[in-house]
């Protein structure tokens with residue numbers, strides 16, 4: 495059974511049904527321990543999809559379809575049950591480490607808080623041990639000494655490690671990472687991607703990894719889904735997407751990845767004209783889906 499199964503997810507903002515939806519009949523599924531990369535240009539509906547899974551969309555959003563996590567439809571859950579899942583079985587990390595951290599609270603206390611919310615019966619000592627363990631898991635140097643430091647005393651990459659520590663502290667089964675490395679410089683970005691790959695093995699984490707950058711996604715994902723204008727255009731294993739991209743849009747994304755051989759005089763691959771979101775969704779080869 496898939497861990498996460500999104501079926502016919504449609505998300506609209508505002509009352510106008512004639513307007514194209516932000517997400518249009520999206521189908522995605524994620525096996526336990528698997529990493530699914532969701533790629534698409536700005537505005538393609540990646541973030542609203544992840545917010546829908548967490549039930550964090552603002553009330554103006556109209557959501558239909560189903561989002562099953564471990565067999566339970568999250569869209570039907572009572573708010574209280576959803577709060578228990580969020581940050582516990584399903585954790586998340588976002589792009590901006592600084593805005594997600596409280597600037598006036600010690601980082602050890604912030605991680606402790608994330609643990610206490612879901613495990614209120616742990617003693618102070620147990621919570622502290624769990625905090626140090628989480629800090630160690632994300633390779634923050636000298637956890638015991640840095641426990642009492644504030645966010646501004648850390649580098650950007652270290653702050654993202656702190657947020658990842660908060661996310662994994664309750665041993666989630668699913669981690670949703672929305673552009674987790676976009677705000678970081680390339681070297682630090684590579685270190686964080688390595689860390690996510692390590693944690694994924696260590697904890698058997700499944701991940702929904704979102705990025706506008708196919709090159710980044712391909713470093714962590716087992717399967718890659720490409721979306722545009724709220725519609726899925728192609729989905730296949732990482733190897734297959736690169737070996738035999740079937741959709742012109744996917745080929746454009748791959749062509750835009752700079753390589754050592756990139757001829758910088760060549761213009762980026764041009765996108766096909768509009769209307770590419772209208773075709774039928776078919777399985778061209780086993781496990782390789784494409785629209786058109």
Ligand SMILES: Nc1ncnc2c1ncn2[C@@H]1O[C@H](COP(=O)(O)OP(=O)(O)OP(=O)(O)O)[C@@H](O)[C@H]1O
Pocket residue numbers: 507516534535536537538539540541542543552554706
């Ligand atoms: N609260 C909202 N009210 C109205 N429209 C919204 C709201 N949130 C998102 N949208 C719209 O939904 C569409 C998808 O937005 P989304 O944030 O998911 O894009 P994205 O793929 O994450 O892009 P980016 O790469 O820039 O983060 C956009 O057209 C956006 O304007």
Ligand SMILES: [Mg+2]
Pocket residue numbers: 540541542672
């Ligand atoms: Mg986004």
